[in-house]
Amino acid sequence: MEHSLKIYNTLSRKKEVFVPLHSPHVGMYVCGPTVYGDAHLGHARPAITFDLLFRYLTFLGYKVRYVRNITDVGHLENDADEGEDKIAKKARLEQLEPMEVVQYYLNRYHKAMEALNVLPPSIEPHASGHIIEQIELVKAILENGWAYESEGSVYFDVEKYNKEYHYGKLSGRNIEDLLNTTRDLDGQSEKRNSMDFALWKKASPEHIMRWPSPWSEGFPGWHLECTAMSKKYLGEEFDIHGGGMDLIFPHHECEIAQSCASQGKDSVRYWMHNNMITINGQKMGKSLGNFITLDQFFKGDHPMLTQAYSPMTIRFFILQAHYRSTVDFSNEALQASEKGLERLMDGYQSLLKIQPSASSSVDVSGLREDCLNAMSDDLNSPIVISHLFDATRIINTVASGAATLSEADLKELKDVFSLFLFDILGLQSSSTASTESDEAYRKAVDLLLSMRMEAKKRKDWGTSDQIRDQLTAFGFEIKDTKDGFSWKLNK
Ligand code: ZN
Numbered sequence: 001m002e003h004s005l006k007i008y009n010t011l012s013r014k015k016e017v018f019v020p021l022h023s024p025h026v027g028m029y030v031c032g033p034t035v036y037g038d039a040h041l042g043h044a045r046p047a048i049t050f051d052l053l054f055r056y057l058t059f060l061g062y063k064v065r066y067v068r069n070i071t072d073v074g075h076l077e078n079d080a081d082e083g084e085d086k087i088a089k090k091a092r093l094e095q096l097e098p099m100e101v102v103q104y105y106l107n108r109y110h111k112a113m114e115a116l117n118v119l120p121p122s123i124e125p126h127a128s129g130h131i132i133e134q135i136e137l138v139k140a141i142l143e144n145g146w147a148y149e150s151e152g153s154v155y156f157d158v159e160k161y162n163k164e165y166h167y168g169k170l171s172g173r174n175i176e177d178l179l180n181t182t183r184d185l186d187g188q189s190e191k192r193n194s195m196d197f198a199l200w201k202k203a204s205p206e207h208i209m210r211w212p213s214p215w216s217e218g219f220p221g222w223h224l225e226c227t228a229m230s231k232k233y234l235g236e237e238f239d240i241h242g243g244g245m246d247l248i249f250p251h252h253e254c255e256i257a258q259s260c261a262s263q264g265k266d267s268v269r270y271w272m273h274n275n276m277i278t279i280n281g282q283k284m285g286k287s288l289g290n291f292i293t294l295d296q297f298f299k300g301d302h303p304m305l306t307q308a309y310s311p312m313t314i315r316f317f318i319l320q321a322h323y324r325s326t327v328d329f330s331n332e333a334l335q336a337s338e339k340g341l342e343r344l345m346d347g348y349q350s351l352l353k354i355q356p357s358a359s360s361s362v363d364v365s366g367l368r369e370d371c372l373n374a375m376s377d378d379l380n381s382p383i384v385i386s387h388l389f390d391a392t393r394i395i396n397t398v399a400s401g402a403a404t405l406s407e408a409d410l411k412e413l414k415d416v417f418s419l420f421l422f423d424i425l426g427l428q429s430s431s432t433a434s435t436e437s438d439e440a441y442r443k444a445v446d447l448l449l450s451m452r453m454e455a456k457k458r459k460d461w462g463t464s465d466q467i468r469d470q471l472t473a474f475g476f477e478i479k480d481t482k483d484g485f486s487w488k489l490n491k
Pocket of ligand 1: 030031032226251
């Protein structure tokens with residue numbers, strides 16, 4: 001951990017050196033999906049951003065406990081506490097048990113994440129499995145005097161809380177703005193103030209998902225699950241809380257209020273937020289109806305898509321932007337990512353075939369440090385990628401015979417390339433020698449082509465042509481080079 005990682009803390013609004021509370025252990029909580037529909041591109045971004053952080057922290061030597069929750073109580077995605085539970089609505093429409101809906105979409109979510117090579121978190125707790133913890137939290141907030149009961153529901157007293165703590169410190173909003181934006185909510189009459197948010201809601205007769213509590217049969221408020229589950233698995237205080245920027249207000253602002261109100265202090269040290277993916281400048285989201293699901297991307301099955309895009313193209317597209325910048329979707333941008341990724345993967349393939357020389361005529365000594373510095377500067381993946389492109393140019397020069405690399409430099413280049421491309425950025429290629437079976441396959445093709453070279457030396461044109469023609473028929477592209485051959489498998 002001699003490399004100090006700097007991350008941008010939304011709370012302090014600046015980059016800070018990351019110092020864990022209990023090094024080498026790191027606690028990290030990320031708001032996960034609400035499972036009542038297929039994951040779309042907007043879901044891929046936080047998953048990939050915090051996967052990058054998870055991978056990098058692990059590489060730096062930290063032991064990370066990564067908690068990513070599953071919202072399965074079906075809260076609404078906007079600020080309103082009213083309205084039909086979305087999972088229950090889906091269940092009613094499709095005549096399923098609510099938990100059937102949850103399991104169906106959760107299985108599909110996991111499949112999409114696996115395709116994107118997003119590592120599974122250490123713990124994936126369900127909101128519905130932590131109702132007792134959420135009720136305990138409501139009790140504590142009530143006992144401390146920061147909430148009140150009204151008609152079987154419990155509301156957080158924002159105005160009272162704001163006199164002692166600062167409601168709005170994460171989002172930078174002030175309470176007057178809030179008064180104006182939340183004035184026309186339905187069901188205000190139960191609340192003392194329009195900006196108060198629900199900790200517990202009494203269920204209406206048609207509400208399916210409901211639990212007993214001291215106040216009513218009902219369900220927990222939208223913001224409660226993350227406060228309850230992060231505390232259960234990471235403790236009263238923990239290192240990192242992440243999510244999309246759209247969650248800063250009200251969700252994360254309310255989480256801070258719930259922590260302070262229940263335990264007298266903040267629980268999170270570093271708040272991290274990824275920016276949004278936009279379509280024609282508008283946020284992509286289920287509630288806006290302008291989303292393309294990940295499955296539709298993988299199959300090219302959407303009117304806005306001119307072709308299918310592989311999961312790795314999607315991952316690379318997202319990593320080519322810094323996580324705090326917006327990314328605007330377009331077919332052109334995705335096609336450029338597809339080509340760029342192919343260039344890096346081809347570069348790696350060429351690198352594996354380069355023969356070492358007695359000395360190096362090019363300098364590759366700074367590459368590892370440059371990539372590390374970029375990653376440690378608030379996860380600057382686009383800079384890491386640009387360094388790998390520079391390295392690819394060097395590889396191509398060496399492969400063409402215009403430059404040389406010593407055995408030690410060749411090894412360093414291979415190590416750095418595979419460390420950053422595969423382990424940290426988490427990219428994969430079907431033709432990459434990343435596993436033992438791929439390695440064996442690569443050796444088998446090399447062996448055949450070496451036999452072809454022997455045949456040519458013997459002027460055995462029949463055998464030489466046969467090997468070349470057969471491999472070409474299997475989809476291999478074979479080139480004769482100055483000191484041998486090169487090959488790649490065309491997709
Ligand atoms: Zn959350």
